[in-house]
Amino acid sequence: MLSSLFGIDASNADKDDTITLIVCSCLYGITAILLVYCWCNYNYRPIRAKNLVWTSLIYLSTVLWFIGDITTNQHVRIVGAWSRCKMWVLWFRVLFTYVFASMTIVRFYALDRVFNQKKPFTTRSSLISFAVVVVFNVAYCLVNQLISDSLTVGYVPSLEACNITMAFRIAALIAQWILWIGCGVLIFRLRNIQSSFNEFYESIAIFAVVIGLLLETTVTNLHYEYYIFEKKRRIEKTVVDVVAGTLVVWFFIGYPIFMSIFYRKEYEQKWLERLAKDGPSNTYNISSNPNGTTAYAKMNDFGDSGFNNSHMDFEKNDVMHSGYPDASHRPFDHPDPLDIESTLNTQAPYNDNLLPIALRNNMHIHTPALNTPTMFSSGYMDPAPDGRHVL
DSSP states (O other): OHHHHHTSOOOOOOHHHHHHHHHHHHHHHHHHHHHHHHHHTTTSHHHHTTOHHHHHHHHHHHHHHHHHHHHHTTOSOOOGGGGOHHHHIIIIIIHHHHHHHHHHHHHHHHHIIIIISOOOOOHHHHHHHHHHHHHHHHHHHHHHHHSOGGGSEEEETTTTEEEEOHHHHHHHHHHHHHHHHHHHHHHHHTTTOOOSSOHHHHHHHHHHHHHHHHHHHHHHHHHOTTGGGSHHHHHHHHHHHHHHHHHHHHHHHHHHHHHHHHSHHHHHHHHHHHHHHHOIIIIIOOOSOTTOSSTTTOTTOOOOSSSTTOOOOTTSOOOOOTTOOSGGGOTTOOSOSOOHHHHHHOOSOOOGGGSOGGGOSSOOOOOOOTTOOOOOSSOSSOBOTTSOBOO
16 A cells, blocks of 8 residues: 555565664664773773763764664554654654764864863863753754644554654754754864874764765655655665764774774873873863863863862973972972973883873872872972972
């Protein structure tokens, strides 16, 4: 009946659809394992710099987007709970494609803020960005929820299918294109950054994948209006969505994971040398917090180093005068705390003690009490009057 009604080779969901869902789920499972590996190796500095919180949220949005695809692309019989078309299409498929785009934009905005605006991306910035993402996307879905099903998304019992009107498709596609054009503007602003994290090349690769996905989605929804009834086209649509979403996550974390497995020490040493060449204090705004490599990496850091959320630059000769009237005993008054040139020119293994404290692996900085010296086994500061090393 469907074939004659719509003039297509129509077929209901069958075992091929089930196999597709299983394969896609396995792909998400592999990506989840990679993210767990990243969290288990969070202290490996090239991985720590990849904003695992936001990357994990982007991954979660792709999973929920896939759940929406199950109904939207009709890989199951649309009966019972699956017949609540507006919930699955609007609040899963559409909402989380927008969330995916919005969170990717925020990640690029964080890069722009650090590298171009020379400002840290702190917890406050992160929370504000997250709130904007939630409010914008939920507001869009709420408006569409209140509009009649006949104008947006509705269930057709006689066909056991969800009817998505052309007006709703066009509006949803326009919103997606606007989001990714904004993302493209941010990527263009990142074109001149030179750093240890390959941000620009990752951004170009991600943008290319997403634009390809958007073109495929636009053509499928506008030209093949009844694609959900054609097995080959609905399977193709879901597979393209899943592959694109997982590729974005892999672009974020794939390279440092590979290097940490096969060239762990060598890659970290090379990474640190490049970081030193980039200029840690100027480009990355390295703080005294040991859990964040850069201001960009500190997505969930409140910046609480014990000094009223300020950042300390360990490359400069910051002097704490209280309790040290004699300049020769001031703890941070050292002529050259981080000798980058000698570090890069030496053939010896990379010395952790030559790095800014925020990048070392062999120590943890506790909240200091001013005027109270702390025992410290090694460092690049002069001893206090009583012979102790002070941090």
